[in-house]
Amino acid sequence: MTITPQVEETAYEPISEADRQEFHDQGFLLLRNVLTEDHRQRLEDAMDRVYAEEIAAGRGSKDGTVHLLGFLTRDDLFGDLLTHGPVFRYMWGLAGWNIYTHHNHLDVTPPAAEPEKPYWGWHQDGYRQNSDPETMDPNLPRPMFSLKVAYVISDMSETGRGATKVIPGGHLQNSLARPADTKVHNPDPDGTVEITANPGDCFIFDRRLWHSRSTNLSTITRKLLFIGYTYRWIRPLDDMPIDMSSPWWANRTPVQRQLLGEATHTANHWGVNWDGFVDEEIPLRKELRERGLLDRAVPWLR
Ligand SMILES: O=C(O)CCC(=O)C(=O)O
Ligand SMILES: [Fe+2]
Incomplete structure (x- = not known):
């Protein structure tokens, strides 16, 4: 396993109230130095390998951009990122234990070959999640439903390097004026x-x-790894077939397997017989319970 005990431990440190409040108010958090330089380099090497494979298979766009959905199965290092200590604590801390990854992508974006045609790229994620939920009051923010982490692999310390643009605090507004x-x-x-x-x-x-x-x-070629987490009762977005006889699957922990969608039922983890109780064996819930981290006062940590 590539997870060190120390990093596993960090994964279950509760986040601070200040971070929770900032995420709630701003809609995002920038976390510094979540990867050691050695870990970042190994991730970059794995990305470069996958990039070369995708280009060789003719799956890059004509300017050499690769936007690969469902990339986690392509390397053990990617699978381990699911529970990477300094970040995973934010995932269960902010969304609770009933989560998995519905969507993840590896992005390699070379310098633009020519000026791009004007486009309007502003959006909220979640497609119909912005339309289907019955919330008659347009001023009532819709539920979060999912959150995403973007690991920064290349140097994006200056503007103009293809970074994501955001409107801090705008997440509680359901609409944005469109030109x-x-x-x-x-x-x-x-x-x-x-x-x-x-x-x-x-x-x-x-x-x-x-x-x-x-x-x-x-x-500078932009390199980012995105992992989205959502509730187990929301369907996957990416096609990410998993070979359960592979070494990659054998190397995954029970919590990682939950996060990869293992289970037959979205309330009970293993059984198909819904008995009206939450299954105590749901791996992340079990992990939090054993560490005394469930909290009756927080619905998603109950
Ligand atoms: O590539 C980016 O900068 C943002 C992509 C995006 O919209 C997303 O990950 O939800
Ligand atoms: Fe997006």
Whole structure:
């Protein structure tokens, strides 16, 4: 296993109230130095290998961009990121124990070959989650439903390197004014911030945060790893077939297997016979219970 005991331990340290409040108010958190340089380098090497495989298989776009959905199965290091201590504590701390990854992507974005045509990239994640839920009051924020971490692998410490742009605090607004003509260049919305970060940092964001990708105008290839977490009762977004006879699967911990969607039922983990009680064997719940981290006062940690 590549997880060190120390990192496993960090995974179950509760997050601070200040972080919880900032995430709630801003819709995102920038976490510094969540990867050691050695870990970051090994992730970059694995990304470079997968990138070469994708390009060789003709799955890059014509400018050499690779946006690979469901990438976690491509390396043990990627599978281990699911429970990476300094970040995973935020996932269960903010979303609770009934979670898994429905969506994850590896992004390698070379410098833009030519100026991009104007586009309007501002969105909230979740597609129909922004339309289907019955919330008649337009001022009532819709539920979070999912959150995502983006591990910063390349140097994105300066603007113009294709960083994600966000509107801090905007996640509690259900709509964002759209320009009349999105085929022409439009200024970014008021309050826009481009998330600059160092290699080894990450940012975590609420899926309701209004965000947009940006064009990589620099000479540095942008490398990011995104992992989305959502509730086990929401269907997967990516096609990520898992070979359960593979060494990769054998190397996964029970909690990682939960996070990869293992289970037959979204309330009980193992049984198909719904008996009206939450299954005490759901791995992440069990882990939190054994460590005294369940909390009756917090519904998603009950
Ligand atoms: O590539 C980016 O900067 C943002 C991508 C995005 O919209 C997302 O991960 O939800
Ligand atoms: Fe998005």
